[in-house]
Amino acid sequence: MNKALDHSVTPRQIDYMKHTIGFERSMVTGRKHPKYKAYRNYFATAENCDGFQSLIDLTDKGLMLSRQDGSRGWLFHLSKEGFKFLSKITEVDIREDQDE
Numbered sequence: 876m877n878k879a880l881d882h883s884v885t886p887r888q889i890d891y892m893k894h895t896i897g898f899e900r901s902m903v904t905g906r907k908h909p910k911y912k913a914y915r916n917y918f919a920t921a922e923n924c925d926g927f928q929s930l931i932d933l934t935d936k937g938l939m940l941s942r943q944d945g946s947r948g949w950l951f952h953l954s955k956e957g958f959k960f961l962s963k964i965t966e967v968d969i970r971e972d973q974d975e
Contacts, residue, residue, distance in 0.1 A: 884938070884960075888929050892938065892961050894918060895953050896969065909967040913953075916971060921948035933957070 892898075896913035903909045920927055930951050933939040938957035944950045953961065962969045 911967050911969045913971050916952050918951040
């Protein structure tokens, strides 16, 4: 069973996921089979910033990956599972730029 789908995700967490990949509905192509090609996959933040714990929660759910980025704070990336999850809830086939 898909671990990520066993957990609830808040609307704000969905917004963080969309921000991570630069998702904008206006950039979706295709009507019958909507598609979006993510031109980035990162969200940089610090531990003391609003929303940091929500991002950690997404990491715990397997929807994001994280790593410390030296003195600049933390970097978060959508995982493959995160792309699948976001594609499902937006009803848009979302792929990383290098995926074909």
